[in-house]
């Protein structure tokens with residue numbers, strides 16, 4: 302892409318999003334969608350692996366084994382509620398692998414994924430769209446859905462990108478039906494964990510569960526490091542961009558990995574319920 306087209310796309314996204322940070326996220330994930338294979342980045346999260354031998358790992362289709370750890374994060378994120386017959390909205394659905402996994406393994410009735418990146422949404426519809434599963438371009442701060450339209454809202458490793466976290470939570474509360482659940486997982490610098498809790502406390506959603514799953518994420522990164530390194534090599538990024546990708550990948554040896562091990566960053570999961 303030449304410099305004028307790149308600037309044009311940043312400008313168009315800025316007009317759409319209204320702030321610079323969200324625009325940078327939009328462009329980053331559009332670019333990622335264009336420069337990596339669908340198979341490689343159907344998932345864009347750090348993964349999860351159980352440390353408890355009595356916790357059973359999900360049985361997967363052999364062709365999904367390659368994505369076992371990111372898939373396990375999705376299974377963990379929705380564990381604790383029954384999805385059968387439910388209408389689910391995923392905010393920040395990325396390339397659609399997570400929504401697909403939930404539709405395929407967990408008996409949900411319907412699932413809609415929304416994501417800021419139009420490029421990612423197009424690929425998600427191409428690879429996973431079908432009956433009861435579709436993807437739309439949209440922003441977490443202003444969800445394009447009626448009040449009380451979903452039984453479950455899911456958000457996996459996306460909210461750390463948001464500049465308007467409070468608006469996002471108000472929107473989650475608005476689109477959830479009474480009795481519905483917000484299944485929420487992400488990471489933060491540990492000293493900011495209380496900010497997340499304060500934002501959640503400011504909503505009418507009831508906190509049903511909070512878990513620190515950092516050690517499980519570290520375990521998954523340990524087990525998935527080689528696949529991630531090979532995947533980065535296969536992207537069409539420049540050497541400088543690959544360096545940035547390496548940092549973001551969280552593999553063993555990166556500052557991100559070290560932060561999780563040392564507790565500088567915390568990976569957490571919440572279940573919240575709309576009571577009223």
Ligand SMILES: C[S@@+](CC[C@H](N)C(=O)[O-])C[C@H]1O[C@@H](n2cnc3c(N)ncnc32)[C@H](O)[C@@H]1O
Pocket residue numbers: 323326327330343344345346392393394395396398399415416417418421439440441442457458459462463
């Ligand atoms: C790290 S990826 C995770 C994707 C997916 N949840 C997964 O685990 O594979 C973060 C995603 O959040 C999306 N995102 C970032 N800011 C957003 C916003 N304001 N509204 C909707 N999606 C957003 C990005 O485009 C990206 O696809």
